[in-house]
Amino acid sequence: MDSKRSGLTLLTGATGYVGGRLLTLLQQRGVRVRCLSRRPEALRDRVTDTTEVVPGDMFDPASLSSAFDGVETAYYLVHSMGDHRDFESRDRIAAENFAKAATHAGVRRILYLGGLGNPDERLSKHLRSRQETGDVLRAHHAQVIEFRASIVIGSGSLSFEMIRALVERLPIMICPRWVHVKAQPIAIEDLLAYLIAGLDVPGVASQMYEIGGPDQVSYGEIMHEYARQRGLTRWMIPVPLLTPYLSSLWLGLVTPLYARVGRKLVDSLRNPTLVSNNLAESVFAVRPRPVTAAIARALVSEDREFAETRWSDALSAAGEPHSWGGDRYGSRLVDSRTVTVAVPPEQAFAPIRRIGGKTGWYYGNWLWSVRGFLDLLIGGVGVRRGRRDPVNLSVGDALDFWRVELFEPPFRLRLKAEMKLPGRAWLEFEVSPCEQGSTIRQTAIFDPVGLAGLLYWYGIYPLHEFVFAGMLRNIARAAEHSPQDSALLGANLSATSVQEIDASRASP
Numbered sequence: 475m476d477s478k479r480s481g482l483t484l485l486t487g488a489t490g491y492v493g494g495r496l497l498t499l500l501q502q503r504g505v506r507v508r509c510l511s512r513r514p515e516a517l518r519d520r521v522t523d524t525t526e527v528v529p530g531d532m533f534d535p536a537s538l539s540s541a542f543d544g545v546e547t548a549y550y551l552v553h554s555m556g557d558h559r560d561f562e563s564r565d566r567i568a569a570e571n572f573a574k575a576a577t578h579a580g581v582r583r584i585l586y587l588g589g590l591g592n593p594d595e596r597l598s599k600h601l602r603s604r605q606e607t608g609d610v611l612r613a614h615h616a617q618v619i620e621f622r623a624s625i626v627i628g629s630g631s632l633s634f635e636m637i638r639a640l641v642e643r644l645p646i647m648i649c650p651r652w653v654h655v656k657a658q659p660i661a662i663e664d665l666l667a668y669l670i671a672g673l674d675v676p677g678v679a680s681q682m683y684e685i686g687g688p689d690q691v692s693y694g695e696i697m698h699e700y701a702r703q704r705g706l707t708r709w710m711i712p713v714p715l716l717t718p719y720l721s722s723l724w725l726g727l728v729t730p731l732y733a734r735v736g737r738k739l740v741d742s743l744r745n746p747t748l749v750s751n752n753l754a755e756s757v758f759a760v761r762p763r764p765v766t767a768a769i770a771r772a773l774v775s776e777d778r779e780f781a782e783t784r785w786s787d788a789l790s791a792a793g794e795p796h797s798w799g800g801d802r803y804g805s806r807l808v809d810s811r812t813v814t815v816a817v818p819p820e821q822a823f824a825p826i827r828r829i830g831g832k833t834g835w836y837y838g839n840w841l842w843s844v845r846g847f848l849d850l851l852i853g854g855v856g857v858r859r860g861r862r863d864p865v866n867l868s869v870g871d872a873l874d875f876w877r878v879e880l881f882e883p884p885f886r887l888r889l890k891a892e893m894k895l896p897g898r899a900w901l902e903f904e905v906s907p908c909e910q911g912s913t914i915r916q917t918a919i920f921d922p923v924g925l926a927g928l929l930y931w932y933g934i935y936p937l938h939e940f941v942f943a944g945m946l947r948n949i950a951r952a953a954e955h956s957p958q959d960s961a962l963l964g965a966n967l968s969a970t971s972v973q974e975i976d977a978s979r980a981s982p
Contacts, residue, residue, distance in 0.1 A: 496551070548572075631662060
């Protein structure tokens, strides 16, 4: 791809799942990007210095004209599925306004992402609208490259998160007929590769490409594969009379989908979404991965993205309380709190780097000992390992029943649990400078496996509120003492009760 193209690329839908990821790729490739959004403020922290963000509304044609100045290619990645009004007519109006403005400005090409489905069959309103949107764009612009896709496999995608929630939470699933309808899933990375390649595909006429992975599978088969990769056993009971409306209400109870979007999505699942020709394969070099690799990639990518997250950036410092049980990040549950201390980061980090071993855990040491003893009883490592050195740590060090996964003094320590758990757990500390001195953020993270994992997290969450709040409070007290005294103080701080801590709680 030519990263030195002279014209701008206009991107709509950059606050959405596909558009947000596409924005990152375009910026990494040096493409000059202008984002059009009804809420420009939502993009200011996501763009680089070379990317423009301009306000605009698809239902206000006057607001679109200036956004197309100097634009060579435009991505149309918006739709109204979450709208409580007639989303079909609104999609048509928005597409017509966009295409007319692009034509008037001399835009060379529009790239659009639609949905697979045989138009000769009785398509759902959602799929019909996605395909009609492509027709409207072509009716008002000379060159429209449309990609039609099925289920998108990727952490954060609507379909994948629905699958994740169902499989993780329900050992036994009641399955309506749509669970057995065939689809042709595509990994988010492969979908983005097509969208990027579409910038430079040769030709001057409009063209539609059907894209998907090599596997034709049902939602049920995808759920079975997800369960296999997560080490879960799941049973599915077919219930042929469960209507899309009832299915959407059911999804609203057990998945993150709210009923309105859930109903539109489930209604679409009654239609097979399969690739009917190999035109995309003959034009593009993209070779989509199979569904097993797509799911594995989604889980690995989630681990990588989560590991790279800095909670000082991801969590708001507004001080608003988070939901009971912590916040969600993909499949993970996150409980995070902060405290401010009037010392520099080096001194604030000193008690954190001494945690565990003879220093202890700064609060409720007897509870940590009980937890270690219980871990030994079920074949775990317990707390007998202690730590290699009372002050110095290295990545890979054992620390009681944790393992040091990241160590960046004087700013960050992340520990991964090695005790027996129905899932994976981490404990992270981050220190950052502030006007008052330093902010210490403590974050407990849990990736539950199945219903047992969820029951474990919510069952011990009241104890977390008690122990982790006390731990952070006493780490702050230790930090405010001299470095020489903080280790001794840490070993002695084992109060039997905890006062309310002035900690800001926030949502990612």
